[in-house]
Amino acid sequence: MNKWDLKYQGESAQTEPCFILKQQAAFLPDSGNALDLACGLGGNAVYLAEHGFTVDAMDSSAVALQIIGEFATEKQLxxxxxHRDVERGALLPANTYDVIAVSYFLFRPLFPALISTLKPGGLIYYQTFNRLRRDKGGPRSPDFLLEVSELAAQFKELETLFYSEDLFQQMDKPAISAGVFRKPS
Known part of the structure; x- marks a missing residue:
């Protein structure tokens, strides 16, 4: 059993999406195909499915996916x-998704694939920790912390609809980079 399976053992499905998805929901189309990448317990997947999307919930944890699956069946979502580990070369098909949600997951080699898998006009909602105030919590490894302005730079070929380097602006908590980006039509 991998570390994520152990973490999610005995948990329940999430019903709350990441902050950026909920806060900036006005940009969402009425329907389409969505991807909740590294979905964990599925808060983004559930939110998108409840808002009319057909959602692919992708994660390396079979336990988390089973929890989401049972919840989705019960709620008819x-x-x-x-079940894929995108850090080990899982491919994302080109021009597939109208919306991609990524929260608290960072694997830099994946950024070009995220852009490629978006349909023209598609949106990426992304939020994760950055190096500002890293002494206040969050990951310690620089592999899992964005540099200041890095998220915007990774999606520079997309239109930026919203962007923040310090989403919550709470000095006693780690800083979060977040953005909504649209692929040109």
């Missing part, structure tokens, strides 16, 4: 479960 259109959530497809995909």
């Amino acid at each position: 259109k959530i497809n479960l995909i």
Whole structure:
């Protein structure tokens, strides 16, 4: 059993999405195909499915996916479960998704694939920790912390609809980079 399976053992499905997805929901189209990448317990997947999307929930944890699957079945939500570890070369098909949500996951080699898998006009909602106030919590390894302005730079070929380097602006908590980006039509 991997560390994520152990973490999610005995948990319940999440019903709250990441802050950026909920706060900036006005940009969402009425329907389409969505991806909740590194979905964990599925807060983004559930939110998107409840808002009319057919959702692919992708994670390396079979335990988390089972929890989401049971919740989706009970609530009759259109959530497809995909057991894949994108850090180990899982491919993302080109021009597939109208919306991609990524929260608290950072694997830099994946940024070009995220752009490629978006349909023209598609949106990426992304939020994760950055190096500001890293002494206040969050990951310690620089592998899991964005540099200041890095998220915007990674998506520079997309239109920036919203961007923040310090989403919550709470000096006693770690800083969060967050953005909503749209692929040109």
